[in-house]
Amino acid sequence: MTADGHTDRAALTSEQDRKTTLSADLPTAQPAPSATAPAERPSATATQARSVSLRELRAFYGREEQLKGIDLEFEANQVTAIIGPSGCGKSTMIRCINRMHEEIPGARAEGRVLLDGTDVYDPSVDVVAVRRMIGMVFQKANPFPTMSIFDNVASGLRLTGRRRDLDLRVEQALRGAGLWDEVSSRLSEPGVSLSGGQQQRLCIARSLAVEPEVILMDEPCSALDPIATLKIEELIDQLKQQITIVIVTHNMQQAARVADRTAFMLGGELVEVGPTGRIFTNPNDPRTEEYVTGKFG
Amino acid sequence: MSPRETASLAALTGDARLRRRRMLNHGMEALATLAALAAVAVLALVIGSVLLKGIGAINLDFFIHSEVPFGQTGGGIANAIVGTVVLVALASLMAIPVGILIGIHTSEFARPRTSAAVRFALDILNGVPTIVTGIFIFGLLVVGNQQSGWAGATALAIVMLPIVARAAQEVLTLVPSTLKEGALALGATRWRSVVRIVLPTAAGGLITGALLAVARVAGETAPLLFTSSIISTTGVSTNPGHALTSIPVRIFELTEGYSSNERAQAWAAALLLIVAVLALNLLARWLYRRASPASSMGTRVR
Numbered sequence: 001m002t003a004d005g006h007t008d009r010a011a012l013t014s015e016q017d018r019k020t021t022l023s024a025d026l027p028t029a030q031p032a033p034s035a036t037a038p039a040e041r042p043s044a045t046a047t048q049a050r051s052v053s054l055r056e057l058r059a060f061y062g063r064e065e066q067l068k069g070i071d072l073e074f075e076a077n078q079v080t081a082i083i084g085p086s087g088c089g090k091s092t093m094i095r096c097i098n099r100m101h102e103e104i105p106g107a108r109a110e111g112r113v114l115l116d117g118t119d120v121y122d123p124s125v126d127v128v129a130v131r132r133m134i135g136m137v138f139q140k141a142n143p144f145p146t147m148s149i150f151d152n153v154a155s156g157l158r159l160t161g162r163r164r165d166l167d168l169r170v171e172q173a174l175r176g177a178g179l180w181d182e183v184s185s186r187l188s189e190p191g192v193s194l195s196g197g198q199q200q201r202l203c204i205a206r207s208l209a210v211e212p213e214v215i216l217m218d219e220p221c222s223a224l225d226p227i228a229t230l231k232i233e234e235l236i237d238q239l240k241q242q243i244t245i246v247i248v249t250h251n252m253q254q255a256a257r258v259a260d261r262t263a264f265m266l267g268g269e270l271v272e273v274g275p276t277g278r279i280f281t282n283p284n285d286p287r288t289e290e291y292v293t294g295k296f297g
Numbered sequence: 298m299s300p301r302e303t304a305s306l307a308a309l310t311g312d313a314r315l316r317r318r319r320m321l322n323h324g325m326e327a328l329a330t331l332a333a334l335a336a337v338a339v340l341a342l343v344i345g346s347v348l349l350k351g352i353g354a355i356n357l358d359f360f361i362h363s364e365v366p367f368g369q370t371g372g373g374i375a376n377a378i379v380g381t382v383v384l385v386a387l388a389s390l391m392a393i394p395v396g397i398l399i400g401i402h403t404s405e406f407a408r409p410r411t412s413a414a415v416r417f418a419l420d421i422l423n424g425v426p427t428i429v430t431g432i433f434i435f436g437l438l439v440v441g442n443q444q445s446g447w448a449g450a451t452a453l454a455i456v457m458l459p460i461v462a463r464a465a466q467e468v469l470t471l472v473p474s475t476l477k478e479g480a481l482a483l484g485a486t487r488w489r490s491v492v493r494i495v496l497p498t499a500a501g502g503l504i505t506g507a508l509l510a511v512a513r514v515a516g517e518t519a520p521l522l523f524t525s526s527i528i529s530t531t532g533v534s535t536n537p538g539h540a541l542t543s544i545p546v547r548i549f550e551l552t553e554g555y556s557s558n559e560r561a562q563a564w565a566a567a568l569l570l571i572v573a574v575l576a577l578n579l580l581a582r583w584l585y586r587r588a589s590p591a592s593s594m595g596t597r598v599r
Contacts, residue, residue, distance in 0.1 A: 100478065103478070128484050128485070128486050129484070131482055131484040132483075132484030133484075136482040138475065138482075142473075142475040142478070144476060144494055145476075146498050146500075156485075159480060159483055159484070159485035159489050159490065160483065160484050206479075206483065210484060
């Protein structure tokens with residue numbers, strides 16, 4: 001394993017990683033516990049996006065096999081869209097990436113999910129550390145109802161024990177989510193007092209605050225109006241410069257607008273993956289062609 | 298009218314049978330209304346008579362002084378008030394954390410079968426006559442020992458536990474799983490997400506459950522009869538090492554008192570108890586409505 005892999009594993013397995021700077025990714029650097037690390041970190045360019053590889057990923061709900069062996073690469077600093085009809089396993093797949101799938105009673109996954117070479121399912125890996133590096137935005141915005149806007153964005157930091165420079169980090173996260181101008185004057189208002197689109201951007205800010213390297217989005221715009229959707233798509237375009245993004249969407253136009261690469265899934269299997277343009281105009285697999293031309297799904 | 302019109306009118310307006318049916322309907326409605334009124338009337342009677350008979354003995358002395366030696370007039374129930382507060386406080390310290398933990402167990406960790414079994418056990422425990430609980434603790438803590446506030450508080454805690462635990466179970470399972478998912482996906486440990494996200498979201502319901510449990514045991518006599526009723530020292534005491542008197546037990550004693558002064562104090566103590574329990578119940582309801590899902594969760598309409 002490369003020195004980079006060693007660094008990753010140490011970051012993933014460290015339980016004291018509240019002081020570990022995840023941005024110390026230089027091949028020879030060991031994660032250095034440093035109390036001043038957050039203050040040294042320059043603003044948006046601190047996180048280094050990582051690539052994710054799925055190797056023979058299978059997922060089960062009880063006995064039922066939902067994912068039947070997926071091999072897929074998500075490139076760093078790119079947006080990859082997952083499209084496919086309902087029930088094809090898109091959401092299950094991304095939940096396997098940040099190990100949320102196993103939170104469902106009776107659910108389990110097999111295979112490997114490599115984050116820059118380290119398998120997140122390795123027994124020595126701390127699942128909590130995985131989720132700090134791989135964030136998730138859900139289909140329906142779920143801001144914490146008892147918290148203000150500020151506290152919502154800071155919640156990820158407080159829940160993971162990082163309490164320094166909260167004001168600064170909350171502002172950065174809100175700017176990163178394109179929400180700062182709209183809420184900077186009312187940070188103490190309840191998070192649930194925002195509109196639907198704003199709540200979803202609040203959830204994105206909440207995820208950004210913990211400085212993940214990958215963000216998984218599970219149909220983030222399906223409950224939003226077109227204008228809110230557009231704002232989030234613009235956001236995705238900016239975020240990919242720092243973060244790897246995987247977005248599940250049932251909206252093919254959205255995939256076409258937003259994604260660098262697109263993967264088509266059907267019945268728990270990966271049918272085809274490639275540059276978005278090619279998938280939509282010149283797919284290799286006839287099933288892909290049928291789906292993107294609207295013949296089913 | 299034509300024959301046809303006459304026939305149709307007769308068919309529609311009916312006969313004796315219709316009149317009987319109408320009378321029956323009105324009769325049933327009257328009966329049901331009377332029953333509802335009776336319920337309200339009984340409550341009014343109870344509160345009214347306690348109020349009338351007790352208000353006379355309510356004065357400052359009543360609250361400040363403890364009982365006076367046999368034969369004298371005056372005095373009050375200060376020691377009983379303090380005793381009740383201490384006993385209920387200790388019982389709450391024992392029952393409320395355990396009850397909330399049971400709720401967490403049900404909502405976070407238990408399988409459906411386990412949580413159903415726990416619910417069943419709690420419901421049975423809730424139905425155990427409080428005198429049985431009293432005797433149980435008597436046998437456990439008092440026999441071979443002496444009565445004490447600890448024993449009394451433990452008995453009260455057992456009565457409180459099912460109320461707090463069932464309320465906690467209900468309210469914690471109502472917290473949407475999307476919130477728990479959101480917390481976990483941020484990289485929070487299970488425990489932190491429960492303490493920081495789930496518990497605060499359910500706080501209204503938890504407080505309500507706790508208040509209702511307190512209201513219930515504040516007036517319980519049977520658990521204390523054998524565990525904390527034989528008082529060795531008069532005067533206010535906060536030491537649970539020996540038996541502490543309490544308002545319900547004091548009412549019991551005062552009712553059998555020799556002087557009318559004592560009996561009047563019994564009514565006054567009963568009045569105090571009813572007012573306190575009523576206030577706690579109203580407070581619990583008000584808090585629950587304030588913190589209910591309809592008001593705190595969900596987006597405001599803009």
